Amino acid sequence: xxxxxxxxxxxxxxxxxxxxxxxxxxxxxxxxxxxxxxxxxxxxxxxxxxxxxxxxxxxxxxxxxxxxxxxxxxxxxxxxxxxxxxxxxxxxxxxxxxxxxxxxxxxxxxxxxxxxxxxxxxxxxxxxxxxxxxxxxxxxxxxxxxxxxxxxxxxxxxxxxxxxxxxxxxxxxxxxx
Numbered sequence: 001x002x003x004x005x006x007x008x009x010x011x012x013x014x015x016x017x018x019x020x021x022x023x024x025x026x027x028x029x030x031x032x033x034x035x036x037x038x039x040x041x042x043x044x045x046x047x048x049x050x051x052x053x054x055x056x057x058x059x060x061x062x063x064x065x066x067x068x069x070x071x072x073x074x075x076x077x078x079x080x081x082x083x084x085x086x087x088x089x090x091x092x093x094x095x096x097x098x099x100x101x102x103x104x105x106x107x108x109x110x111x112x113x114x115x116x117x118x119x120x121x122x123x124x125x126x127x128x129x130x131x132x133x134x135x136x137x138x139x140x141x142x143x144x145x146x147x148x149x150x151x152x153x154x155x156x157x158x159x160x161x162x163x164x165x166x167x168x169x170x171x172x173x174x175x176x177x
Contacts, residue, residue: 001172006048007052009044009052010048010052013044013052013060014040014056014059014063016040017040017059017061017063017064018063018064020039020040021036021037021064021068022068025070029146031071032142033147033149033150034149034150034153035147035153035154037061037071038083038086038154039154040056040060041056041057041087042086042087042090042110042113043158043161044056044087045057045086046090046106046109046110046158047162049094050087050089050090050091051091053087053090054087054088054091055087056083056087057080057082057083057084057085057086057088058084060083061076061079061080062080077124077129078121078124078129078130081120081124082121085113085117086114088113089113090110090112090113093105093109093112093113094106094109101175102159102162102163102166102174102175105174106158106159107155107159110155110159114151114154118139118144121143122134122139125139126139
């Protein structure tokens, strides 16, 4: 893919970081349950690469917060850390993991990113953003228990979307038969 196409797709994913959560936030706590902003960041890292995913993970939540007030400023720094790590790790994993099976590559990349992003964001919250008032129980609850429906949605929808986008020839096929 050309740099121009990656840049345009990144802009689309950043816009989705603003628009997609708006649909979910009409329901109380739906944003923290379904994690709609995570999907465009993960897609960007998988499709465009680590640099673009990283940028989307930073710019998406900042613009969403400025335009819609979501996420609130108190959560914005740790969310930027989490989402930028998602974009970075998915892109790096897709660059280095080649199992000759698209779904295996996608799941390895997604699961690695979801775990790494949550760990790094939890550490950042504990040491910087909520120093002294953040526990292991709070981390597990906020990053795994509350967001479990969103994690399941991400693992179910994202690989299928990537496969469909490749099948439609909107992005190059990872493996040719």
